[in-house]
Amino acid sequence: MWIISAAYLFLGMFNILFAWLGMICFLVPIIMSVAGKGKGYCNNYCGRGQLLDLMGNKMKLSRYRDIPKFLKSKTFRYGFLVFFLIMFSNMVFNTYLVFKGSNELKEVITILWTFKMPWNFSEISMVNPWVSQFAFGFFSLMVTSTILGIITMILFKPRSWCVYCPMGTMTQMISKAKYNDSKGIDI
Template identity: 70%
Template sequence: MKKNKKKIIDYMWIISCIYLSLGLFNILFAWLGLLCFSIPLIISLSGRGKKYCNVYCGRGQLLDLMGNKLKMSRKKDIPSFLRSKWFRYGFLTFFMTMFVLMLFNTYMVFSEASELQKFIKILWTFKLPWNWVNTSMVSPWVAQFAFGFYSIMLTSTILGIITMILYKPRSWCVYCPMGTMTQLISKSKYRSNK
């Protein structure tokens, strides 16, 4: 029974693939990505450290699979600056700033100060038209959040894949904002329990 459960956990990478694919058909599925934001934080805040990263993260598994099983990774050591505190915390700050900006754009659409913008922004720079999706069944701000959130998820996946190819398979995990946040939470919990 236990063995069977482990096997299911080993296939969490499929959920990551399904999530990214669903966004192609209907951008509103991007809302499901909030689970990837909240579950790791809830697990860390409940004192289980980086269990999400170590066991449940589909993206981590996917990078592992692509890098090791599919041999897409050069398996080089990651440069030391990517491991440094200033880079990891700097990237987390940048990432969260972009997240808040995305929420602000959603608010602007909610308050009817601006119109729904139907595009995906890759690497916070390149706008990709995403006009084929039908968003008429929801309020424009709901769709705007989905476009923004999907952009973030796609961008972080692309960065993960680039770093997987250039360095070791799970090099993205070294500076992944979610990993940095759960690490910070775990450290502060450890200190407060001492």
């Protein structure tokens, strides 16, 4: 699955519409968790987790240090989840404004919610602008979370990102609420 994860980032650079495929990584973990598979997606299928594992363990890019306690704390993990969901909602709202015709399509990728990179080399003229706007916003989130994952992989243990990954936190919350299963992921 790590090949698919790497290919996703690569393809998005050539055609931003590939960003829509990332919705699979959003929906499948939640569906599996609701269906009683707990963190089955994280432990078996997540390409992001496998990619970080490969880079950290096989390619030896990780310093293999313990992750700081504050990153593991509930306050940080839930706080980051709330922040992530607010950013996601903002991205959906921007898509709606483009759909309504109130805003124009912004062909830009925003890295780490701050740095804007113009993205002019993708072919997007054949679809409705809101479809492209969502793709730009979603790809920005995916690239940002990949960068955060790689930074924490280098600084700490390979899968340190999984400790505070919003998808991991959400699936853990669902499992805990439904089945009282609060098991985490090995990092």
